[in-house]
Amino acid sequence: MKKIDRRTFTKLAGAAGVAFSLPAGAGVALGKSPRVVVIGGGFGGATAAKYLRRFDAGIDVTLIEPSKAFVTCPFSNTVIGGLNTMARITHSYDGLRAHGVTIVHDRATGIDAAKKSVSLANGGDVGYDRLIVSPGIGFRWGAIEGYDAATSQTMAHAWQAGPQTVLLQQQLAAMPDGGVFIISPPVNPFRCPPGPGERISLVANYFKQHKPRAKILVLDPKEKFSKQGLFKEGWAALYGDMIEYRNASNDGTVVRVDAANMTLHTDFEQHKGDVINFIPPQQAGEIAQLAGLANDSGWCPVDQQTFESSMHPNIHVIGDASIASPMPKSGFSASNQAKAVAAAVANLLKGEAPGTPKFVNTCYSLVAPDYGISVAMVYDFADGKIVKVKGSGGLSPSGASAEFHKKEANFARGWYDSIAQDIWG
């Protein structure tokens, strides 16, 4: 892939909002504050709520989110690897309140698309003119024999940050030196394609410091994984033979989980681990399934210009839950989509055209605290769909110097702090 130069990237990234033209259309009745309800206060939903208020302070924005504070998956691998505490990845909603967003700490249990209202777990409902849904992922419990919600309490997935992050970190801390840690990533598509590679790396970094005789076995049901060449280069340089990676062709597909015996079964073998991180197959979050926003794939089809659902009008689905391919399911993608959709919704509510979006995504991964790698891409909207901008983006070069990787690790920390401030600050 061609590496983008910084100037071109900055120019394209700057354009990654939306450009608008303003013809007439059906908006909200004059004199009435338009109401937008947002479900989910994560990367997509919190960004959408804040930017709606920034684009048009006349919009009445209500965010429905059960948690009092948001714990990010990005940088949760640094907590699992003992480099950071949970406080580092936990963000309050006070910043959003300061922007005039009304926050309802509750769970949305249903959406009535005809009545334009959202029902809440604690009773009552909230009406909307337009609804933005960003519930993240749900798991396909039972898709792999023996792995369900109950099993995840012993074999953590840690693919939603919070108690699962703490569980996996504590299990690794309690593991004996010389023990075996098994990680099994899911099939595509799933949240954060480079996430398993980063997790393997930061657990290896932890073992190198604290349990140097420990081993890591990766059982991957795919042939290859995101940034594979760069990760493997880093593993060889930093972790010697600590990591054994098996792909689909090398009997890496787990077909059965035996949690009672801490064992994973593949077609031909069984593997016992001291700690097992099993990341199950995924789909759009439960509310998207309940509301009929997902299709047979389990994900939500949308008009890729406005992210309006192909299943129900006036409902926009963003972030991991949406089918936004070729964009990856990342926090950066979700937040970027949210800004474009907030602008589109603000325009649509005024009876104006939504405009043509552009998007960017960068995913940094830490192979070690001072060893970063990245992948970036710029996206355009053309012929009714999101397309990669030719010649943009790219991967960190292979064979880069230690100094280069140190800089990328610093960029990763800078990226985290700036996106967290942008969303929840």
Ligand SMILES: Cc1cc2nc3c(=O)[nH]c(=O)nc-3n(C[C@H](O)[C@H](O)[C@H](O)COP(=O)(O)OP(=O)(O)OC[C@H]3O[C@@H](n4cnc5c(N)ncnc54)[C@H](O)[C@@H]3O)c2cc1C
């Ligand atoms: C280990 C790991 C590392 C990662 N690292 C990176 C990274 O470095 N960079 C990056 O860009 N991305 C990264 N990601 C991916 C990133 O976390 C997701 O892509 C991002 O969180 C998606 O945003 P979202 O808004 O779709 O979902 P989320 O951020 O998960 O937000 C969903 C929110 O919806 C709420 N919700 C769900 N259902 C309901 C309901 N019924 N009612 C009300 N609220 C509801 C949830 O409580 C949650 O707060 C990583 C992921 C993992 C697992």
